[in-house]
Amino acid sequence: MLDPGHGGEDRGAHGPKGLAEKAAALEIARAVAAKLEAAGFQVDFTRDDDTFIPLWDRARKANEEGADLFISLHLNAARARAARGSEVYFLSLGQGDDDELAAAENAGAGMGPGGSSPDSVVASILDDLAQKAYLQDSERLAVAIQNQLNRLAGIKERGVKQAPFIVLRGAAMPAVLVETAFISNPREEQKLKDPKFVAKVGDAIAQGVRRYFAAGNGTVRRRAVEGPK
């Protein structure tokens, strides 16, 4: 299950030239899907247009469809314009490596009709436990994807990180959040508008998924492929 971050009234971050995170994330998700489908994976999206989807509903959809993996796709933003590259996160149940980023990504939780308040999150403690059972696999998936994105960006070492992202909490499967690039960096914003770069990013993330399974992590459930909806 691919989860393009934000959507609708929740635009997410934006670049200095105005590129919206919600639009760039959807393009990246489509690129990942193209590569995964070519490799024989069955792919679905939490949104495939510019719609607002509450954070809670995203993992819920993945659970209902029995997804093997949940991959949330985002763009990073930093005050330091030179910040660049990719960061892959898995859930931290307590304090994380970048709680400011988590707060920014969690801001969509209160938006939209049916947007849940943080209070109702407390009621989702069982959901928290669901992801807790998958944290080791989530970390392995994060490492596999991070390695491929580092290769793409020409960065040697960039460890995976943990943060309390709400969107990951309810996922009853290995789940990661990819901050694909810094939309706040003028050069990376420009690259994100280039379909060739977006295709490379999609290929890197898909390669990470393939390596995760190739290393014997997790199993892909065999299901009848659904027809068009």
Ligand SMILES: [Zn+2]
């Ligand atoms: Zn985001």
